[in-house]
Amino acid sequence: MYTIAGFQVNDAQTIDQHVNQLKKYFIIRGGEERQETWKLSDTFDWRLYNRNLILKRIHHHLALVSLDNSKFDIRQSIQKDIRYVWDLPDGKLKQQLWSILEERALLDIVVDDVRVKTIVVLNELGKTVTRLSIHRFQPKMNITALPESYILVHALQGYKDESDQIVDQLKTQGLHQLTSSLYAYRLRNSDREPGLYSTKVNVSLSDDLPSVEAMRRIFQFLLQIMKENKQGIIEDIDTEFLHDFRVSLRRTRAGLSQVKGLYNDPLTRHFKDQLKKLQQLSNRLRDLDVYLLSKKEFARMLVPDLRPYIDHLFGRLTAEREAEYQRVMHLLQSDEYQNILTTWEQFVNKEYTVEELGINAGKPCKTLAMERIYKSYRKIIKMGKRITDDTPDADIHQLRIDCKKLRYLMEFFYSLFPQKEMNALSKHVKKLQDYLGKYNDYSVQQTFLKKYLDEHHDRSKTSYYTAAIIGGLLEHLYHEQKTLRSAFHSIFRDFSDKSYQKQFNRLFKL
Amino acid sequence: MISFALYSIKGGVGKTATAVNLAYLAAAQEGPCLLVDLDPQGSTSYYYRIQPGKKINSKSLAKGKSNIPHFIRESDFEDLFVLPSHISYRKLDIHFDRIKRSKKRIRELIADIGRDYQYVIIDAPPNITLLSENIFRGVDFVVVPVVPTYLSLRTLEQLQNFFNKQHISLKKLVAFFSMVDRRKKLHRAVVEGQDETENAFLPIWIPFSSAVEKMGATRQPLLHYDNQSKAAQAYHQLWDHLKHRFVT
Numbered sequence: 095m096y097t098i099a100g101f102q103v104n105d106a107q108t109i110d111q112h113v114n115q116l117k118k119y120f121i122i123r124g125g126e127e128r129q130e131t132w133k134l135s136d137t138f139d140w141r142l143y144n145r146n147l148i149l150k151r152i153h154h155h156l157a158l159v160s161l162d163n164s165k166f167d168i169r170q171s172i173q174k175d176i177r178y179v180w181d182l183p184d185g186k187l188k189q190q191l192w193s194i195l196e197e198r199a200l201l202d203i204v205v206d207d208v209r210v211k212t213i214v215v216l217n218e219l220g221k222t223v224t225r226l227s228i229h230r231f232q233p234k235m236n237i238t239a240l241p242e243s244y245i246l247v248h249a250l251q252g253y254k255d256e257s258d259q260i261v262d263q264l265k266t267q268g269l270h271q272l273t274s275s276l277y278a279y280r281l282r283n284s285d286r287e288p289g290l291y292s293t294k295v296n297v298s299l300s301d302d303l304p305s306v307e308a309m310r311r312i313f314q315f316l317l318q319i320m321k322e323n324k325q326g327i328i329e330d331i332d333t334e335f336l337h338d339f340r341v342s343l344r345r346t347r348a349g350l351s352q353v354k355g356l357y358n359d360p361l362t363r364h365f366k367d368q369l370k371k372l373q374q375l376s377n378r379l380r381d382l383d384v385y386l387l388s389k390k391e392f393a394r395m396l397v398p399d400l401r402p403y404i405d406h407l408f409g410r411l412t413a414e415r416e417a418e419y420q421r422v423m424h425l426l427q428s429d430e431y432q433n434i435l436t437t438w439e440q441f442v443n444k445e446y447t448v449e450e451l452g453i454n455a456g457k458p459c460k461t462l463a464m465e466r467i468y469k470s471y472r473k474i475i476k477m478g479k480r481i482t483d484d485t486p487d488a489d490i491h492q493l494r495i496d497c498k499k500l501r502y503l504m505e506f507f508y509s510l511f512p513q514k515e516m517n518a519l520s521k522h523v524k525k526l527q528d529y530l531g532k533y534n535d536y537s538v539q540q541t542f543l544k545k546y547l548d549e550h551h552d553r554s555k556t557s558y559y560t561a562a563i564i565g566g567l568l569e570h571l572y573h574e575q576k577t578l579r580s581a582f583h584s585i586f587r588d589f590s591d592k593s594y595q596k597q598f599n600r601l602f603k604l
Numbered sequence: 605m606i607s608f609a610l611y612s613i614k615g616g617v618g619k620t621a622t623a624v625n626l627a628y629l630a631a632a633q634e635g636p637c638l639l640v641d642l643d644p645q646g647s648t649s650y651y652y653r654i655q656p657g658k659k660i661n662s663k664s665l666a667k668g669k670s671n672i673p674h675f676i677r678e679s680d681f682e683d684l685f686v687l688p689s690h691i692s693y694r695k696l697d698i699h700f701d702r703i704k705r706s707k708k709r710i711r712e713l714i715a716d717i718g719r720d721y722q723y724v725i726i727d728a729p730p731n732i733t734l735l736s737e738n739i740f741r742g743v744d745f746v747v748v749p750v751v752p753t754y755l756s757l758r759t760l761e762q763l764q765n766f767f768n769k770q771h772i773s774l775k776k777l778v779a780f781f782s783m784v785d786r787r788k789k790l791h792r793a794v795v796e797g798q799d800e801t802e803n804a805f806l807p808i809w810i811p812f813s814s815a816v817e818k819m820g821a822t823r824q825p826l827l828h829y830d831n832q833s834k835a836a837q838a839y840h841q842l843w844d845h846l847k848h849r850f851v852t
């Protein structure tokens with residue numbers, strides 16, 4: 095059975111009339127009416143909605159359904175509430191959802207109480223050839239308001255013609271046909287606008303806008319993201335709230351340090367220090383989150399004999415993560431840390447006095463953007479060329495940080511340059527950045543594990559196993575990193591290719 | 605996907621009654637189920653009130669035309685689909701005879717259309733023909749209802765001999781007693797005299813019951829309108845035993 099059409103009934107009291115009219119032409123049997131609770135869920139960042147899907151839950155039945163009227167429908171019955179994909183029993187739904195949601199939690203976007211009445215249409219043999227369902231959604235706020243009502247037409251395989259006749263008849267009766275599935279209509283009742291969330295800086299600027307005003311808009315955008323994610327961090331809904339918060343914070347800090355001379359020096363320094371302090375508060379928490387999420391990857395790095403013991407290490411990490419979370423939450427909600435963001439917000443939104451402004455504040459933003467991007471790019475080219483096989487890791491890490499800064503600058507000022515070329519160049523820089531990011535991950539992981547080894551050396555059996563695990567991981571990480579390092583020159587050669595240098599010059603050189 | 609056929613050399617032993625009710629249970633408990641009516645008499649289709657599509661015929665079935673799914677009809681019950689019978693199936697045997705490698709046709713058909721289902725259940729016509737041989741080879745299990753008479757036991761033996769001769773695994777064969785009337789001395793004697801292990805008989809029998817006969821008038825599976833009757837309970841048990849057999 096699949097839904098082929100839906101109709102909205104403006105006046106719920108006319109439903110019976112519509113059904114009676116159908117009875118003139120078709121054999122209709124009324125079914126029983128039942129009460130259902132519908133929950134439509136998605137992630138905070140609308141991963142399902144943006145793929146034209148939604149997860150529907152009615153009592154014990156879960157289904158991934160399409161938002162247009164297509165047959166797509168993966169079902170699964172469940173015993174308990176599902177918050178993460180890993181709570182689901184193994185099967186097709188779990189597999190499909192994992193590829194879309196990953197570690198993100200499912201939130202109830204809309205919860206509806208609905209009375210559903212099923213009506214069947216029979217042929218002359220008494221065989222059901224079409225089903226109709228009448229949905230009356232209980233109004234939430236205004237009890238006296240009429241329920242929103244819909245009639246859905248469901249076709250049975252092999253009886254499409256019969257259903258089409260019903261659809262035609264309902265159209266003639268003057269009902270308004272829905273253009274997408276009923277779920278899409280219900281999503282409009284959500285508190286949040288469906289589909290609207292992205293951490294990607296999306297601010298359109300004009301060339302002559304004073305730089306301080308351009309950056310004000312970008313800072314406002316980033317602040318908005320931080321604020322939206324705060325509740326999710328406090329409720330510990332999933333790890334990505336903190337992640338998105340931190341990414342926006344880092345972008346803000348890069349804005350302050352890379353787009354120089356917006357405010358006077360003491361002010362710039364003050365906010366740089368304050369925001370850095372805020373970022374550092376959750377460094378370890380984020381690290382622990384990342385480790386816990388990559389348990390499977392770590393297990394794969396080990397020889398099979400050691401794999402089962404990885405639970406020892408991860409059990410401890412889980413406990414540590416819980417303690418760290420409590421610590422961070424306590425501080426994050428303290429006046430000291432709360433003030434950091436509130437004063438920054440006040441500052442971002444205020445009218446500046448002349449004394450508060452820096453030397454570049456009035457400069458047209460396109461000019462400043464070109465200066466900063468070009469300089470940042472040249473710096474990377476220069477540094478990269480100096481790197482040999484003997485260069486210490488610290489220099490490679492510095493290169494990674496500079497590469498990131500360049501990416502942020504290009505994101506901030508994306509709207510000022512031709513889109514196509516910006517996309518291509520961003521991709522180009524991302525390649526190097528990904529490489530360096532991976533290299534850095536290996537370093538950070540090794541440092542983390544070594545430190546862990548130093549700090550946990552009681553004489554329990556668990557500790558021995560954990561030590562063996564760490565030994566295995568360190569060995570693997572060390573070799574992987576070495577292999578990666580040997581690829582540096584070819585990666586950097588691609589990055590500094592003449593044709594790209596030319597393109598950078600053309601776009602950003604003043 | 606698991607496929608099985610209800611089969612017997614004899615007619616009137618309860619094949620169709622069983623296929624109709626087991627398919628109903630399979631769909632309700634296990635998810636999408638396809639009931640294939642290969643008997644030209646079309647009793648299964650009749651019970652589900654499904655008429656064949658106009659263009660379905662034995663030739664397209666035998667040749668494995670890809671338009672078969674087009675003829676599948678959704679029943680009144682969730683997850684239960686029926687491929688209805690057609691009068692032209694009388695000639696299926698002739699068509700199979702004309703096709704090379706025809707012995708694999710049913711197997712290919714099941715593999716092809718069965719992808720979307722948890723179970724494919726075939727209501728097969730009686731007699732031993734090329735078509736039935738095809739079915740034996742094509743399905744995972746052949747489920748045989750046996751009315752408890754000595755004559756019926758002999759036809760089961762004939763079937764076992766045929767399997768042996770054609771090198772079809774006897775493990776596929778599952779038998780159970782059907783239409784058992786406890787008031788009849790003969791029925792009691794035959795049922796109780798059966799050694800389960802030896803003759804592939806499941807330790808369960810379907811009683812002779814007027815509730816089953818009523819299906820002809822209601823045109824619905826017994827389990828839908830009378831789930832509490834003794835016969836209905838017996839179908840439940842039969843299904844549980846079969847499921848157990850399928851996985852071991």
Ligand SMILES: Nc1ncnc2c1ncn2[C@@H]1O[C@H](COP(=O)(O)OP(=O)(O)O)[C@@H](O)[C@H]1O
Nearest residue numbers: 615616617618619620621783811812813816817
């Ligand atoms: N357990 C039963 N008790 C009483 N009547 C039955 C039972 N099973 C089948 N019948 C009836 O016997 C007749 C033949 O059964 P059917 O299932 O059509 O046999 P087959 O498919 O083997 O020819 C039908 O009229 C049917 O209603």
Ligand SMILES: [Mg+2]
Nearest residue numbers: 619620643647
């Ligand atoms: Mg029959």
